Amino acid sequence: xxxLSFRMGELFSGPGGMALGARLAANxxxxxxxxxxxxxxxxxxxxxxxxxxxxxxxxGDEAKVVSSAxxxxxDGGGIxxxxxxxxxxxxxxxxxxFAFGFPCNDxxxxxxxxxxxxxxxxxYSYGVKVLATKRPKWFVAExxxxxxxxNEGQAFKQILQHLQEPTDGLRYKLVPHLYSxxxxxxxxxxxxxxxxxxxxxxxxxxxxxxxEIYKGADVSARTSLMSPPINLYAPNxxxxxQSQNVVDRLNLIEAGEHAFSPRVLEVLPDHLxxxxxxxxxxxxxxxxxxxxxxxxxxxxxxxxxxxxWSANRALTNRExxxxxxxxxxxxxxxxxxxxxxxxxxxxPVKGAEAIFTALFKSMAQVPYxxxxxxxxxxxxxxxxPSTHR
Numbered sequence: 325x326x327x328l329s330f331r332m333g334e335l336f337s338g339p340g341g342m343a344l345g346a347r348l349a350a351n352x353x354x355x356x357x358x359x360x361x362x363x364x365x366x367x368x369x370x371x372x373x374x375x376x377x378x379x380x381x382x383x384g385d386e387a388k389v390v391s392s393a394x395x396x397x398x399d400g401g402g403i404x405x406x407x408x409x410x411x412x413x414x415x416x417x418x419x420x421x422f423a424f425g426f427p428c429n430d431x432x433x434x435x436x437x438x439x440x441x442x443x444x445x446x447x448y449s450y451g452v453k454v455l456a457t458k459r460p461k462w463f464v465a466e467x468x469x470x471x472x473x474x475n476e477g478q479a480f481k482q483i484l485q486h487l488q489e490p491t492d493g494l495r496y497k498l499v500p501h502l503y504s505x506x507x508x509x510x511x512x513x514x515x516x517x518x519x520x521x522x523x524x525x526x527x528x529x530x531x532x533x534x535x536e537i538y539k540g541a542d543v544s545a546r547t548s549l550m551s552p553p554i555n556l557y558a559p560n561x562x563x564x565x566q567s568q569n570v571v572d573r574l575n576l577i578e579a580g581e582h583a584f585s586p587r588v589l590e591v592l593p594d595h596l597x598x599x600x601x602x603x604x605x606x607x608x609x610x611x612x613x614x615x616x617x618x619x620x621x622x623x624x625x626x627x628x629x630x631x632x633w634s635a636n637r638a639l640t641n642r643e644x645x646x647x648x649x650x651x652x653x654x655x656x657x658x659x660x661x662x663x664x665x666x667x668x669x670x671x672p673v674k675g676a677e678a679i680f681t682a683l684f685k686s687m688a689q690v691p692y693x694x695x696x697x698x699x700x701x702x703x704x705x706x707x708x709p710s711t712h713r
Contacts, residue, residue: 495524
């Protein structure tokens with residue numbers, strides 16, 4: 325196998341934003357070939373979406389959704405629908421590259437911020453096990469910006485320590501960076517920490533790609549949703565039927581405002597005001613047409629669905645997918661609520677593409693404009709861990 329031919333594995337793959345970004349990047353860098361060997365996600369609809377859009381183009385009808393890692397096709401082309409706790413990592417095939425967006429629930433700034441003490445916080449360790457056993461040449465890990473502060477910073481430190489040295493005798497050179505994806509061609513203000521690791525025995529240095537490369541991109545919500553217009557019969561483009569109260573409320577909210585904006589609170593009649601103890605600034609918030617959208621999310625009750633800047637309605641899942649930079653021919657499997665979750669949890673395609681393009685150029689020794697990381701790993705890792713895995 326050529327040095328620049330990579331089999332890629334994924335844990336917590338989501339519907340395929342990371343994978344599609346990696347594929348587009350490989351296609352754009354001369355001399356790089358990428359195949360998707362295996363993936364894993366707990367949600368069945370998500371697995372079906374990944375199979376349809378990522379695996380079928382490579383493997384055709386041989387691509388499979390399986391219920392156990394032991395059932396993966398020997399030559400790749402499968403995604404495991406299974407809880408990661410039950411996943412047989414030893415049954416996963418060899419890979420040269422690895423990606424994982426480990427669940428962010430316990431690191432998000434919205435919520436209890438439990439970090440490593442929460443249900444989802446320790447799940448990164450399964451990625452560490454893949455590194456320790458498969459020894460890929462590179463990996464890409466993604467999480468929310470709140471990861472840095474969870475458990476008074478100790479969670480991030482521990483994660484970096486374990487990713488840097490997954491097992492005795494194996495080390496990775498890490499480059500963590502807080503990316504604002506609207507700087508990289510994504511029509512959405514979405515900040516995420518992405519950690520790129522290169523195996524230490526390789527003479528390769530990853531550098532954070534400069535946003536200057538993408539400076540000319542129009543990342544406004546209007547351009548994203550209107551140029552070109554979405555076909556009325558496009559997949560996942562079902563419109564939500566809004567109640568009269570919602571229509572009346574939105575009619576009094578202007579672009580960029582939300583249900584708790586000072587002006588809105590003055591003009592909303594009492595029966596249209598939101599009676600809650602917490603005031604979330606995205607509740608019934610309208611997009612601003614000439615700016616990137618605010619962050620697309622995958623869950624939440626009334627008022628959390630994202631709202632058009634002028635039409636009195638929530639966005640469709642297809643519109644949200646555009647804000648996540650998915651092409652219109654990327655079809656999400658499942659009912660509307662399932663698709664909403666998949667779109668909101670995905671890594672934006674163009675954001676992933678920018679990072680993987682830099683990674684593959686680094687591997688191919690191709691120069692590109694870069695910037696210094698905005699996270700100082702040497703400062704974070706100044707002291708040794710008190711315990712090992």
